[in-house]
Amino acid sequence: MLKCVTEFISFFVVLFAAVFFSALFNRLHLPWVVALLLGGMVIGPFGFNVLQSSPTLELLGEIGLVFLMFMAGLETRIESVRHRLKEVGILGVANSVIPFGVGAMIGTVMGLNPLGAILLGIIFVSTSVAIVVPSFEANGIFSTRLGNTTIAATIIEDIVSLLALSVLLQAVSPTSNIPLIIFYPLLLLVLxxxxxxxxxxxxxxxxTGRRADLFQQELRLVFAMLIGIVIIFELLGLHTIIAGFFAGILLSDSVRSRLLKEKLRAISYGLFIPIFFVLIGTKTNLQVFFEVKGAVLLAVAIIGGSIASKLVSGWLAARVIGFTNTESWLVGVATTPSLTTTLAVAFTGFEMGLLSQSVVTVLVLLSVVTTFVGPLAINYLAKKVKAEETDKKRPAIA
Incomplete structure (x- = not known):
């Protein structure tokens, strides 16, 4: 009985932290994910240590990771890539290859083991569609050529980073005994x-009844299929993070109604996903910058390298496919935010022993910095792009 009460108290502490810090940061007009991360830092063992970790809480965090990647896959529209295949391909390749190389090089120079350096390169490839889309919509450029190309490319980059992660995890710590030469054809067959x-x-x-679906049969069916698909992929040897993403892509055609999507978002972002982010916060130790030699240099290298590599590769590729200088900088800036996929991959790498706590803490800071700065820079450059377009349309005075 006492153990049950302790579990409930831990659950309550996490939910209260999520509610309190989200409300506080909302008043300050700051991103909710940052609020959840900081909330976790405050209540965790490196803060006031008021949260007692438990297997139940860790399971809820794992479910939160599944739902996070499920929603990412659900909102991924592969068909959006087809309309501008060449432009999206150039931008996606440049914005993947260059950041990967920079990330792997920084990891090697900073003393990470080869697999850790490769994983850091994969993390550098990942972006955050969840930050880019609202920013583009708010500035009225979502449906433009620039908006469509950039968003499609960020989708490609996230898919590439997750596929690369699946290859790395399968090579490092396979959860099945299936040889790689059989694994991928079998995975394709299952898909x-x-x-x-x-x-x-x-x-x-x-x-199919005439009355309203009061007992949420459709929603329950989606959840059952989600968990079933994740179990199938896990039995094959895929990690949860990849399984959840593939489940979202596979179920995207089955979740067409706006009402069903809203229900899924309500449960995912209202309960499970916040638990995942709060738990990441509890594992973030800012004291490493004072305790670990070279931690500050590591932070500067990773944060600076990630932003610079995405910014430059995005600008360069955008210039190649015909965007103006300002538009190209906007494309580069739009690819710099690192949030959901970055944190999910970092957390996975930490659990598997590929990344140290110092590196994970820096990656959390990277997410915080780019989540703050990214939307502000997008707003500024979007206004410049619109002003330049207005000047072009204005008739010249003789």
Missing amino acids: VGLRFAIPWLRMLFSY
Whole structure:
């Protein structure tokens, strides 16, 4: 009985921290993810140490990671890439290869083991569509050529980083004994099979009554399929982070109604995902900058290297495909925010022993910095782009 009460208290502390810090940061007009991370830092063992970790809490955090990647996959529209395949390809390749090389080089120079350096390179590739899309929508450039190309490229970059992560994890710590030469053809076969099986399952079990679906049969069906798909992928040997993302992509065609999407977002972002971010915050130790020699240099190298590599590669690729100088800087800036995928991959690397706590702490700071600065820089450059377009349309005075 006492153990049960302790579990509930830990659960309450996490939820209260998520609610309190989100409300506080909302009043300050600051990103909610940053609020959750800082909330975790405050209540965690490196803060006031008021949270007692437990297997139940860790399980809820793992479920939060699944839902985070599921929602990312659900909102990924592969068809958006097809319309501008060449432009998106150039931007996606440049914005993946250059940051990966810079990240791996920084990891090697800073003393990470080879696999840790490769993982850091993969993290440098990842971006945050969740930051870019609202910023583009707010500035009225979401549906423009620039907006479509940039967003499609960021989607490609996230997919590339996750696929690269799956290869690395399978090579480093496979959860199955399936040889790699068989693993990937088998994975492709399972993906194709699920792609055809999911619509059939939806038709078989979906609610068909005339009255309102008071007991949320459709929502429950999506959850059952999500967990089932994750289990199948885990049995194959895929990590949770990849399994959740693939599940989102596979179920994206089954989740078309706006109401169902809102329900999924409410449960995901209202409960499970905040728990995941708060728990990441509890594992973030800012004291490493005072205790570990070279931690400050590591922070400068990783944060500076990530921002510079994405900014320059984005600008360069955008110039190649015909954008103006200001538009190209906007593209570069839009690819710098690192949030959900970055934190998810960093957390996975830490759990598997590929990244130290110092590196993970720096990556959390990278997410905080780019989440703050990214939208502000996008707003500034978007206004400059619009002003330049207005000047072009204005008739010349003879």
